[in-house]
Amino acid sequence: MGRQGVTLMVRDSGEIMARAPEWRPYMGRSLPTAPYLAPGAPAQGNFKRVAVLDAVPRLYGYRKLPEYQLNFVAALPLDEILAGTARQRQAAITTMTAVSLALVAMGWLILRSVRARDRAELALRDANRELSLAASVFRHTMDAVIVTEIDGTIVSVNPAFTAVTGYTAAEVVGRTPRLLQSGRHEPAFYRAMFEQLERTGHWRGEIWNRRKNGESYLEWISISLVRDELGKPLRYVGVSNDVTELRAGDERMRHLAFHDPLTGLPNRALLLDRMTQGINVAERDGRGLGVMFIDLDRFKSINDTLGHDVGDQLLQQVAQRLSHAVRHSDTVARIGGDEFVILLEQVDDGITYVNLADKLLSSLSRPMVLGAHTLEVGASIGIACYPGDGDSAAILMKHADAAMYVAKAGGRGAYQFYRPGMTAQAVQRTLPPP
Numbered sequence: 455m456g457r458q459g460v461t462l463m464v465r466d467s468g469e470i471m472a473r474a475p476e477w478r479p480y481m482g483r484s485l486p487t488a489p490y491l492a493p494g495a496p497a498q499g500n501f502k503r504v505a506v507l508d509a510v511p512r513l514y515g516y517r518k519l520p521e522y523q524l525n526f527v528a529a530l531p532l533d534e535i536l537a538g539t540a541r542q543r544q545a546a547i548t549t550m551t552a553v554s555l556a557l558v559a560m561g562w563l564i565l566r567s568v569r570a571r572d573r574a575e576l577a578l579r580d581a582n583r584e585l586s587l588a589a590s591v592f593r594h595t596m597d598a599v600i601v602t603e604i605d606g607t608i609v610s611v612n613p614a615f616t617a618v619t620g621y622t623a624a625e626v627v628g629r630t631p632r633l634l635q636s637g638r639h640e641p642a643f644y645r646a647m648f649e650q651l652e653r654t655g656h657w658r659g660e661i662w663n664r665r666k667n668g669e670s671y672l673e674w675i676s677i678s679l680v681r682d683e684l685g686k687p688l689r690y691v692g693v694s695n696d697v698t699e700l701r702a703g704d705e706r707m708r709h710l711a712f713h714d715p716l717t718g719l720p721n722r723a724l725l726l727d728r729m730t731q732g733i734n735v736a737e738r739d740g741r742g743l744g745v746m747f748i749d750l751d752r753f754k755s756i757n758d759t760l761g762h763d764v765g766d767q768l769l770q771q772v773a774q775r776l777s778h779a780v781r782h783s784d785t786v787a788r789i790g791g792d793e794f795v796i797l798l799e800q801v802d803d804g805i806t807y808v809n810l811a812d813k814l815l816s817s818l819s820r821p822m823v824l825g826a827h828t829l830e831v832g833a834s835i836g837i838a839c840y841p842g843d844g845d846s847a848a849i850l851m852k853h854a855d856a857a858m859y860v861a862k863a864g865g866r867g868a869y870q871f872y873r874p875g876m877t878a879q880a881v882q883r884t885l886p887p888p
């Protein structure tokens with residue numbers, strides 16, 4: 455490039471990014487008036503000018519690189535060009551062009567590597583951000599998380615795991631989840647779980663486990679098999695929730711829906727359900743089944759004279775006495791006010807009803823101590839039997855009710871088997887007088 459030839463890389467703003475030779479004194483200086491920076495300047499060209507920076511008159515060649523906002527410039531001093539022959543001038547111009555192209559290529563390579571570095575930094579930053587997000591979720595989620603090797607060795611647990619089980623990470627890492635086993639599941643349960651995990655990569659369900667303090671708890675867990683990039687099994691990750699309370703709440707709700715809150719006995723819905731099932735079994739096995747409808751005698755007067763609370767206590771005692779009088783397999787239900795029903799299954803002869811009815815009446819007639827009061831209560835019982843008196847729960851209930859009304863009408867404190875025609879009698883009794 456001769457003694458005073460130069461090459462430059464200049465931003466569109468005019469700032470010098472690179473200069474050869476002697477780049478240091480010129481770095482960061484500006485060439486705002488350069489012709490190639492003028493608006494509308496051609497993409498490449500030549501011009502003659504006295505250099506702003508060192509006052510040397512030169513012939514300039516440039517090429518613009520608009521996508522990078524850069525300009526590549528090469529210049530030779532005019533006196534060197536004019537002093538030479540035509541051949542020398544041509545050689546100088548060729549050299550200038552070659553140098554300027556080399557500069558363009560160099561600048562492009564620099565830019566490309568800068569861009570690649572920026573992209574790599576961005577990707578790394580994204581990956582780090584995702585990692586720290588995952589770590590934060592692991593730390594703060596309310597779900598207990600456990601990560602194990604494929605052989606079951608625990609690699610990591612989160613704080614929620616510690617909150618549920620009572621075990622810190624230091625206490626469980628290196629051990630296996632077997633330390634949580636409650637003993638409530640058969641080995642076949644775990645075998646089936648791992649068989650499905652190996653086959654499908656997932657298992658979810660409920661497991662009874664044991665906390666460090668020995669207490670059993672029910673967890674809902676979802677376990678996934680994690681594979682590496684080549685598809686090789688790498689880890690198991692389990693995410694679980696303690697659902698013991700939830701399940702207890704469900705049980706309470708279910709119990710409320712099918713039981714009488716005052717006595718704890720099955721209510722009408724549960725009684726009818728059991729009766730329907732019982733009838734199916736009785737039909738299949740050719741066995742008998744019976745319904746005893748029990749209504750307390752003059753219970754209203756106890757309420758009216760001693761108050762509703764005493765009436766409640768009496769109903770609770772009646773419930774206990776009825777329950778003690780029957781077999782475990784029989785159902786004692788309270789279906790309303792002072793009305794109780796006993797469902798007797800697998801009864802093949804009428805004497806069973808007679809014996810039980812006597813037993814119930816004598817049991818209820820024994821004095822009941824309710825706080826400061828000692829009371830005696832009687833009851834009337836109607837009995838309807840399957841299959842003779844009806845083949846559905848509704849009909850058996852209706853007929854037992856009718857028989858009970860007949861027992862009441864006969865003077866109370868007695869039992870009565872259903873006979874055809876009793877229903878009409880009972881209806882008449884409940885109708886208002888004409």
Ligand SMILES: Nc1nc2c(ncn2[C@@H]2O[C@H](COP(=O)(O)OP(=O)(O)OP(=O)(O)O)[C@@H](O)[C@H]2O)c(=O)[nH]1
Pocket residue numbers: 716749750751752753754755757761762763764765766769790791792862
């Ligand atoms: N303490 C209490 N009383 C109830 C409850 N449910 C209904 N009762 C009352 O139970 C009484 C039922 O009376 P009835 O069966 O109609 O009449 P009774 O006095 O028993 O007369 P008979 O059945 O004809 O012998 C009514 O006074 C109801 O208010 C309850 O949960 N607690």
